Amino acid sequence: MKKLSCMKKIFFTLLFLLGVTFNICYASTFTVNSEEEFKTKLFDEFRRGEKYIKIYINNFKEMDADYIQNVLNSVVDDEEINWKCYLKELGFSVSENPYAVEINKIDYAVTDEEREFVNKEIDRILSEILKPNMTTLEKEIAIHDWIISNVEYDKTRTRTRPYQALTGSKKAVCIGYSLLTYEMLDKVGIPCRIALGKVSGGEEHAWNMVNIDGNWYHLDTTFDNPHNTNNTKNWNVCRVGYLNATDEQIKKDHIWYNDLPKSAPVSISKLHSMNLKNKEVWVNVGQVIVPKLEFYPQTAINKDVSYAIPDDGIIYMTYDEKTGKDTLYAHKVGTTKIRIISDDGNFMQDMIVHVGAPANSISLNKTNVTLKKGGFVSIIAKVNPSNAYSNELIWESSDSKIARVDKNGKISGVGKGKTTIKVKLKYKPSIYKILNVTVQ
Structure with a gap:
């Protein structure tokens, strides 16, 4: 021998x-x-x-x-x-x-008993977290989420194997995370590599690369793990955004020294957060209500939302076959609250909606104006009725060489002649008023 x-x-x-x-x-x-x-x-x-x-x-x-x-x-x-x-x-x-x-x-470095246990345990876990007809990406996300929710970082840095990540305190160091990720993805036929390198500060580190529908991405279940809260080491801090990262994204704090495939240029990921910018809005009956949502990351695979609406009749919802989305309408005067729920159910935002009476006309303090070249005059416009909340107006001059108008209704004389100024309701342009202007 x-x-x-x-x-x-x-x-x-x-x-x-x-x-x-x-x-x-x-x-x-x-x-x-x-x-x-x-x-x-x-x-x-x-x-x-x-x-x-x-x-x-x-x-x-x-x-x-x-x-x-x-x-x-x-x-x-x-x-x-x-x-x-x-x-x-x-x-x-x-x-x-x-x-x-x-x-x-x-x-x-492992026993037959460890092999058998891990093999069966992975089968059991996958049977619980995977559903029929899942896409490759959905399977990967389910595995990623299970690992970061159930395995804790081993601060003693002695637990290196998947067996240790699945038994006892269920802790492992980065190579344990990476190997468990590898084994679970391999079980469902998703090509996966292990990246070996360093992270910010020079710490040795291991993570994965995964092939989703022909494209490679970086996947770091250690960095994404919410249990990792030891702030003395950068790579123990809870982070998000290491699911299907690109080379450029991962290079910010990862360096690898083994030969890895080039990643796809654009990341694909799960939704990490959802923010509503217009948490309180004022609209009129008949007006469409548009929540202004911000999603992180922008490349999240599913940014669809659903709405929970009180049965007070103030808001009603219809399904738009053209867009494949629900549309919200103000139905009657009153104040109500809409709950916006992300498609995965992990994020919610509330919007307060004040609905006023439907606007029916615009009144002006003047309908005919005469001014000198270089002069100006301000027009006061009012939307009727007075409890119409959505009353933003748009001002337009039919000939800006004669007269100009700003967004507040201030008219400036530019050149001699006659023209008209049109003021219309922004949300309903069919409601408008015409003002005649003469510049001397």
């Missing part, structure tokens, strides 16, 4: 950066016909956690122990092996006629 001493050194150096997949282990024997097939099969068997692997080799050139050692080293140096296998030590022997490699000493 020949031990791979160089590999042993690699494994112990990377002890806290390696991972496992969680499948039941069986002795494995197979035949390969090329170096690439050898590497692929070996990778798969390490992922399975096999303790004894025998490989029959056809059509290998330069078949000797040194060659096999180099091949094995190249597999171990592959980042996927480092992430998923958590190997500690390997030993192998080579035989001839036919050529065969027996890897008969494989030490892992």
Whole structure:
């Protein structure tokens, strides 16, 4: 038996950066016909956690122990092996006629019992959080949300494995978060990588990259975790926005040193917050009510909302087939409150709505004005009836070379001649008044 001493050194150096997949282990024997097939099969068997692997080799050139050692080293140096296998030590022997490699000493940092538990526990969790017909993105978000809601950061920095993230105090360091994220996403067929690097301040850190519908994004469940509240370390602080971040976004506080795919240029994410800018509005009967909502991030996948309306009859709602959205209308005079609810139910905002009588006319203190070139006059306009709340007006000159008017009804004489000024109700332009202007 020949031990791979160089590999042993690699494994112990990377002890806290390696991972496992969680499948039941069986002795494995197979035949390969090329170096690439050898590497692929070996990778798969390490992922399975096999303790004894025998490989029959056809059509290998330069078949000797040194060659096999180099091949094995190249597999171990592959980042996927480092992430998923958590190997500690390997030993192998080579035989001839036919050529065969027996890897008969494989030490892992996890037990068979841990593998089996994690495998079953992930199946159980996924059965609870995933629903039929979910999209790839929806599955990823469900997994992300479960991890950040149920796993706490291990401030002792000793819990590195998914098993530790799922048992006892359910704590783990960043590599534990990343490996658990990897295993859960892999279970549902979502391609995922583990990024190894540093964060602001120089701390070693691990996170994920995930492929959603052909595009790669960064995913850091450690940074997104609301349980992480140790302000002495930047990467323990509760943050949002690390779900499907781009390279440019993640570079603000992450640096990676392993070879990763380039991210998509635009992030896709879940909704983190919703803010209502016009929390109190004044409108008239018949007017459309438009909540001015701000969503963070703007790239959130679902910014739809629903409305909870009292049965006082002041507001009514219709469904607009053209836009696929609900439209709110002021129905009768009074004051009421609308509750706006995000589609996922996580965010709510209340809007106070004052509904006045429907406007029916505009009155002016003057209908004919004469002024000199360079002079000005202010016109007073009133919306009728007096309890019409929405009374914003728009002023327009039919010939600005003769007279101009500002938004407050101040008319300025520009050049000699006659023109008209039109003042109309902003929300209902069909209600207007005409003013005749002569400039001398």
